[in-house]
Amino acid sequence: MSVLVFGHRNPDTDAICSAIAYADLLQQTTRPDAIAACCGAPNKRTEYVLDRAGVAAPRIVMDVRPSAEDVCRREIVTASFGDSFHEAYQRMQRADLRAIPVVGSDRKVVGVLSVLNLMDLFFHDEGDSIKSRTVTTCLQKIHDVLGGSFQHVLDPQQRDELLVMVGAMSAEGFTDRMQQYPADRLIVVCGDRPTIQLPAIEHGVRALVLTGGFKLSSGLVELARIRRVSVIMSPFDTVNTTLRIKSSQFIDPVVDTDFVTVSGKASIVEARAVVERSPQPVFPVVDDDGCLIGLSFKSDLINPPRQKLVLVDHNELAQAVSGAEDAEIVEVLDHHRLGGGLKSQQPIRFINEPVGSTCTLVARQFRASGIEPKPGIALCMASGIISDTLFLRSPTTTDIDRDILAWLRGLCPIDLDQYAREFFEIGSALRSSTPAGVISEDCKEFSEQGVRFSISQIEETGFDLFWERKDDLRTALEDFATGHKLDFSALLVTDVVSNGSLLLLSRESEAWEEINYPRLDRGLYALKNVVSRKKQLLPLLSRLIQEAKA
Numbered sequence: 001m002s003v004l005v006f007g008h009r010n011p012d013t014d015a016i017c018s019a020i021a022y023a024d025l026l027q028q029t030t031r032p033d034a035i036a037a038c039c040g041a042p043n044k045r046t047e048y049v050l051d052r053a054g055v056a057a058p059r060i061v062m063d064v065r066p067s068a069e070d071v072c073r074r075e076i077v078t079a080s081f082g083d084s085f086h087e088a089y090q091r092m093q094r095a096d097l098r099a100i101p102v103v104g105s106d107r108k109v110v111g112v113l114s115v116l117n118l119m120d121l122f123f124h125d126e127g128d129s130i131k132s133r134t135v136t137t138c139l140q141k142i143h144d145v146l147g148g149s150f151q152h153v154l155d156p157q158q159r160d161e162l163l164v165m166v167g168a169m170s171a172e173g174f175t176d177r178m179q180q181y182p183a184d185r186l187i188v189v190c191g192d193r194p195t196i197q198l199p200a201i202e203h204g205v206r207a208l209v210l211t212g213g214f215k216l217s218s219g220l221v222e223l224a225r226i227r228r229v230s231v232i233m234s235p236f237d238t239v240n241t242t243l244r245i246k247s248s249q250f251i252d253p254v255v256d257t258d259f260v261t262v263s264g265k266a267s268i269v270e271a272r273a274v275v276e277r278s279p280q281p282v283f284p285v286v287d288d289d290g291c292l293i294g295l296s297f298k299s300d301l302i303n304p305p306r307q308k309l310v311l312v313d314h315n316e317l318a319q320a321v322s323g324a325e326d327a328e329i330v331e332v333l334d335h336h337r338l339g340g341g342l343k344s345q346q347p348i349r350f351i352n353e354p355v356g357s358t359c360t361l362v363a364r365q366f367r368a369s370g371i372e373p374k375p376g377i378a379l380c381m382a383s384g385i386i387s388d389t390l391f392l393r394s395p396t397t398t399d400i401d402r403d404i405l406a407w408l409r410g411l412c413p414i415d416l417d418q419y420a421r422e423f424f425e426i427g428s429a430l431r432s433s434t435p436a437g438v439i440s441e442d443c444k445e446f447s448e449q450g451v452r453f454s455i456s457q458i459e460e461t462g463f464d465l466f467w468e469r470k471d472d473l474r475t476a477l478e479d480f481a482t483g484h485k486l487d488f489s490a491l492l493v494t495d496v497v498s499n500g501s502l503l504l505l506s507r508e509s510e511a512w513e514e515i516n517y518p519r520l521d522r523g524l525y526a527l528k529n530v531v532s533r534k535k536q537l538l539p540l541l542s543r544l545i546q547e548a549k550a
Helices: 013-028 044-053 085-095 115-123 139-146 171-178 194-203 218-227 238-246 268-275 298-302 358-369 375-388 399-409 416-425 435-441 464-483 510-514 533-549
Strands: 003-006 035-038 099-103 109-114 134-137 149-152 160-166 186-190 207-210 230-233 283-286 292-296 308-312 328-334 349-352 443-448 451-460 488-495 500-505 519-521 524-527
Touching: 003 013, 013 035, 013 044, 013 308, 013 358, 013 375, 044 375, 044 416, 085 099, 085 115, 085 139, 099 292, 109 115, 109 283, 134 139, 134 238, 139 149, 139 207, 139 230, 139 238, 149 218, 160 238, 171 194, 186 194, 186 238, 194 207, 194 218, 218 230, 268 283, 268 298, 292 298, 328 358, 358 375, 358 399, 375 399, 375 416, 435 443, 435 451, 435 464, 435 488, 443 533, 451 464, 451 533, 464 488, 464 500, 488 533, 510 533
Parallel strands: 003 035, 003 308, 160 186, 186 207, 207 230, 308 328, 328 349, 451 488
Antiparallel strands: 099 109, 134 160, 149 230, 283 292, 443 451, 488 500, 500 524, 519 524
C-alpha cells in the first residue's frame, strides 16, 4: 500500500504545494510509492499555481479508511465451469490457496470452489459401485490430464458420464463384468494385454486407455476405428492412470453457487459485517457489475493493513483527512502549534519548526539532500511561501523563509515579484465562491479548554467585496458552526495591500469584551496589522477563551 502525503482539510496553497513537493522528494529518496493527496479540489489561487508550474493536482481522497478493493488481493487465480479437478487443483496449489472464485466468460462471479468441494469428486458415493466409478468429463480432459496421446479419437470434447473399469482380472472374468455395463459409457484401463484390449474394442466401449506407454497393434487400431472406440496412450502405470482419470472430472457439480461476495466499494466496517459470520473460505471482491476485481480472506477484512500517511502543514487529527485516526502516521512536517490526538505506535520523523510556510521546510529538505527540484516543483514551493508569508510581509516570516525563497528564486523560470502580484489578484474567494464556499475554502478546527471552534482565512486585495457580502457571510458562519457542532466559527479576511484584517464571528460571548480591537458591528472587529491565523489570531482567541474559563 502506497504512502499518501496529505495537507489539512480544506487545503490552502501551502498545504497542497508542500504535499506535492514532499511527495516528489520522497519518491526520489526513501519512498518511491509516495503519492500527493488532498481532501478536496484546489481553490482558484492554487489552481493558478499548478497551471503555471505545469504540475498535476494531488489525488483527491476524502477518506483514508480502506475499502474492500484497497486491501483485496489483485493477483488471483480463478476456475470456470468446464474445468477439470486437475486444472483447478493445480492452480490452487501454485497460488497456495484453499479456495478460488469461479467466473463466467464475462468475469462475473458464478461460484466458489474449495479444496473440500473438490474432494467430493473423489470420494462421493463410495458405497455405490456404479456411482463410485463414474466420472463426468470428456476425452480431451483425460488426454490432457494424462499428458498422453490419441491413437484414435472420436468427439474428444463431448461431455460423457463414463464408468471407469480396470482390466486387471482374467480375460473371461473381465468380459463377463464388462457385459453388465452400457458400452457407450465404459472407459477401460489396461496395460499391454491383448486379451483385454480385443474384447473391449469388440464390445464398442467409449474409450480404451493403455497404460505404461504401450500402443495398440496396427490391427487393433484399425478394429477400434471400425468399432468407433477411442484409444488413449498413458505414460503412467495403471494405478496412477486411474487416479488421473478421476481427476479429469468437471468441477461443475461441486461448485458452491450459494456464495457471498464483497463489494469493492464497501468500507472495511461494512465488509467485515458481511464476512464475520460466513463459513466461506474466501470472498470474491466485485465491482458494481458483479465482475471480479480481487479476492479477500476473512483475516484481510477483519485485520486490514492500515493506510500510511505523511502529514504536512498540520499535526492535529481534527484537521486531518477523515479516517486518519485509523491510519498509520509515519511522518509529520509542519510549522503550526502542537495539537491534540496524534499518536504513533513507533517513533516517527516529526519536524515542527516556527517558520512561515511548510514549503520552506520541504525546500530545505531538498537542499539538505543535495537534490535540485524541478522548475515546476520549485515554483510550487515558492508559491506556498508567498501565500503563507504574504510574500515575506507576514509577522510569521523568518530569516529561514527569506533564505529559502531566495534559493528557490534562482530555480524558478519566472519573475517571482510579478508572479506574486498576479497570485494575490487571482482567485478572490469573495468574488468567485458562495458564502459557504468562502467559509470552507481554508478552514481549520481547534479545541481550547474544551471549547471547539474553527477559523477560516481568505486573502483579498481590499475589503469592498466583504462589505457587500457581510450579512450572508455571517449567516454562513452560523450555519457552519451549527452543522459542525462548534461553539463558534470565525472568518479572518486579510487585505494583502494594507496588511490588516477583519474578523467576523458567528457568535460572541463575554470573552470578546477583552479583545482590545475596534468592534465595527455585531461579531465584527478590525484587526490592524493582524494577518496570521497561526501566530496572531489563534493565540489571541486562545487567551480570551482561557481568561473566560478562569
